Amino acid sequence: MQIAARRLDKITIFDISGDIDLATSPELRKGLLRELRELRTPRVVLNLKSVRYIDSSGVASLVEALKASRDVGSRLILFGLNRTVRDVLQLSKLARIFEIYEDEAQSVSP
Amino acid sequence: MLCVVRQALGQLAAGLGFSEAECHAVVLAVDEALTNIIRHAYRGNAEQPIEASFHRIEAAQNGQRREALEILLEDRGPAVDPEKLCGRALEDVKPGGLGLHFIRECMDTVEFSRSEGRNQLRLVKFLNVQGPEKGS
Numbered sequence: 001m002q003i004a005a006r007r008l009d010k011i012t013i014f015d016i017s018g019d020i021d022l023a024t025s026p027e028l029r030k031g032l033l034r035e036l037r038e039l040r041t042p043r044v045v046l047n048l049k050s051v052r053y054i055d056s057s058g059v060a061s062l063v064e065a066l067k068a069s070r071d072v073g074s075r076l077i078l079f080g081l082n083r084t085v086r087d088v089l090q091l092s093k094l095a096r097i098f099e100i101y102e103d104e105a106q107s108v109s110p
Numbered sequence: 111m112l113c114v115v116r117q118a119l120g121q122l123a124a125g126l127g128f129s130e131a132e133c134h135a136v137v138l139a140v141d142e143a144l145t146n147i148i149r150h151a152y153r154g155n156a157e158q159p160i161e162a163s164f165h166r167i168e169a170a171q172n173g174q175r176r177e178a179l180e181i182l183l184e185d186r187g188p189a190v191d192p193e194k195l196c197g198r199a200l201e202d203v204k205p206g207g208l209g210l211h212f213i214r215e216c217m218d219t220v221e222f223s224r225s226e227g228r229n230q231l232r233l234v235k236f237l238n239v240q241g242p243e244k245g246s
Contacts, residue, residue, distance in 0.1 A: 019113050022145045053116065055141050056208035084134055091138075091215055092208050 001051075003031055011043045011108055017050035020058030028058065032065035032076075042074050045107045049080030059092050066098060075099060079107045111156065116141055119164075126166060126179055127237055135216035136179065136235050142209040143183055143231055151187025151229060160185050171218065171236050178218070181233040189224050 001024035006013045012035055020028055035041050044065070048054075062078070069076040079101040081089070089095040101107045116137050123133040144160060152158040161184040169178050214220050219234035 019116075021112055021141065022148065023112065053113075053137075055138065055145065056212055057145065059208055087131070087134065088138065088212075091212055 001027065003028065005031075005035075008108065010041065011045060012039075012041045013045045013047055013104070013108070015047045015050070017052075019053040020051060020061070021053065021055045022057050025055075025057040025061045029061035029064060032061065033068055036065060036068040036072055036074055036076070040072055040074065043077065043108075044069065044074060045077045045079065045104070047080050047104060048078055048085055049082070051082070051085055054085050054088050056092070059088060059094065062098070063094060077101060077107045079103055112141055112144060115144065115162075122164060123179065123235075128179070128235070132235065136181075139213045139216035139233060139235075140181060140183070142212045143233065146209050147183065147185045147187065147229075147231075151185045151190070158186070167234075169234060169236075176236045176238070178234050178236040181235075183231045183233070184228045186228055190222060190229050 001016065001018040001020055004015045006015065014031065014035075016028065018024070032044065032046075035044050046062075062076075066076050068074075077099045080103065081100060086095070089098070119140055120133050120137050123136045124130075128136065140162075144162075147160055148154065148156050148158075161182075163182045165180040165182075167178050167180045168175050169180075170176075171178075213233070216235075217233045218236050219232065221232040223230045223232070
């Protein structure tokens with residue numbers, strides 16, 4: 001998994017690629033919680049277009065980040081979910097709790 | 111290491127005739143099972159041995175003999191407490207506890223047993239299961 005951050009005005013976009021699993025999800029979790037809890041970025045957007053695989057530990061990291069965003073009054077937004085990622089979120093019955101858009105333009109629009 | 115297993119298993123399942131969605135389901139289930147073994151049986155130590163075997167079998171489902179993929183995973187960790195194999199209520203929005211739910215949703219048979227100091231997990235996925243796919 002690779003993570004690259006782009007910082008716009010009050011928005012940070014994380015471009016994530018590769019597999020989010022037991023080995024890599026701690027890095028994702030740490031990056032997201034730092035962005036939300038320490039930097040208090042008002043909107044954190046995850047670009048998942050290039051994520052090939054996500055497991056329950058990856059979903060758990062997203063849920064923890066979502067809870068942190070609610071705690072600090074930020075928004076956590078996902079976009080670019082491919083079929084595999086979407087299926088795993090559906091399987092977890094947690095897709096409904098996330099703010100999900102099709103593309104980046106929708107995710108960063110005011 | 112898990113990514114290597116995922117890739118190999120995906121190719122194996124595709125070679126046996128599973129659809130793309132079914133291949134993803136099998137890969138997810140086995141990945142979650144291995145993750146659970148590493149996390150819970152081996153307390154995070156990924157260097158401990160896990161034995162995996164894969165068999166093309168015929169088994170009964172709804173009174174019919176069907177072809178299936180059988181996967182056996184064995185670890186040498188402490189005995190698993192059956193009460194901890196219940197998963198959790200999905201209404202609880204909280205991180206963690208999803209792995210077992212994923213395994214049960216993705217596979218047709220999930221059986222835990224303990225024999226000769228080893229935990230054994232048996233997973234079965236039937237080929238050409240008719241009706242709506244699980245998780246879709």
